[in-house]
Amino acid sequence: MRVRMLAAAALLLGVLNAAGAEEINLYTGRHYDGDQLLYDGFTKATGITVNVIQGKGDELLARLEAEGDASPADVYLTADAGNLWRAETAGVLQPIESEVLKTRIPEQYRDPGNQWFGFSRRARVIFVAKDAALPIAVETYEDLARPELKGKLCMRSGTAIYNLSLLGALIERLGAEQAEAWARGVVANLAKDPQGGDIDQLKAVAAGECAVTMANTYYFVRLLRSDKQEDKDAAAKLRVVFPNQATSGTHVNISGAGVAKYAPNKAGAVKFLEYLASDEAQGYFGLGNNEYPVAGGTSGNPELDGLGTFKADPVNVSVYGKNQPAAQEIMDKAGWK
Numbered sequence: 001m002r003v004r005m006l007a008a009a010a011l012l013l014g015v016l017n018a019a020g021a022e023e024i025n026l027y028t029g030r031h032y033d034g035d036q037l038l039y040d041g042f043t044k045a046t047g048i049t050v051n052v053i054q055g056k057g058d059e060l061l062a063r064l065e066a067e068g069d070a071s072p073a074d075v076y077l078t079a080d081a082g083n084l085w086r087a088e089t090a091g092v093l094q095p096i097e098s099e100v101l102k103t104r105i106p107e108q109y110r111d112p113g114n115q116w117f118g119f120s121r122r123a124r125v126i127f128v129a130k131d132a133a134l135p136i137a138v139e140t141y142e143d144l145a146r147p148e149l150k151g152k153l154c155m156r157s158g159t160a161i162y163n164l165s166l167l168g169a170l171i172e173r174l175g176a177e178q179a180e181a182w183a184r185g186v187v188a189n190l191a192k193d194p195q196g197g198d199i200d201q202l203k204a205v206a207a208g209e210c211a212v213t214m215a216n217t218y219y220f221v222r223l224l225r226s227d228k229q230e231d232k233d234a235a236a237k238l239r240v241v242f243p244n245q246a247t248s249g250t251h252v253n254i255s256g257a258g259v260a261k262y263a264p265n266k267a268g269a270v271k272f273l274e275y276l277a278s279d280e281a282q283g284y285f286g287l288g289n290n291e292y293p294v295a296g297g298t299s300g301n302p303e304l305d306g307l308g309t310f311k312a313d314p315v316n317v318s319v320y321g322k323n324q325p326a327a328q329e330i331m332d333k334a335g336w337k
């Protein structure tokens, strides 16, 4: 009887599908094919169906805002702490108290206000052409701004969230003035105007258009594991540098998620987040999208783990969002288009 009443209540709340199975609606800005493993794994573990609504992070966020309390979204999943901060600031998420999430996810990789949680990690690292004869050893983010590298850099746009978050971290560590000097130094060293995504930067270095760039680790591993020979050949021309190993540590960002403010199935949404923190799901992030787990241990992905271990910048990723307006202002002033 109690089960039937619960089922009826669930139906009223719109959390059951036409076949009578419990479901959650997931808005995801992640653009990785391997994520299907996460959804299938969750359904297998809980019996809850995942309806996937995929789009660009900014578009999904605008949709969440426009839908307001009528939104069917239960979970918002996206790449980059800077995007999660935008969602938090827009007021479309709600705080979640979960011992599982608090225990499994290190404090550094979740919102201090519990509105979002990181489930996978990526490092933003430097790639150097193996055959480049550079006047300096490039070992730090700071090196990218040194005048010896004039005309040697390719960089993605200064409006791209990955670069905004990186600059947000530099602002936290160096202060706005030094961070601006750094951005100006990088712009002065560009071989060409910023264009394309991280993969395009890696291919530009491999093709000899420039000698040095930055990209997220999973993009490089995607080239390493690609079925296309041209991708493997491009990766073979690059050397990975984990920056700032002797100093502040390498910049690390997350993919993460939060429960939508008006989630029709809040309980199911929390279960989904807790599943993402499980050993099984943590493994899928490694194999499916070449990302590091947040919950400790190795990724289980030989090519990714083959890049080596590294010291990560210990800053809480929530500062990337906090410093995002200042970072964008600096990018504009520095002419990092």
Ligand SMILES: [Fe+2]
Pocket (backbone or CB within 6 Å): 079, 216
């Ligand atoms: Fe990406």
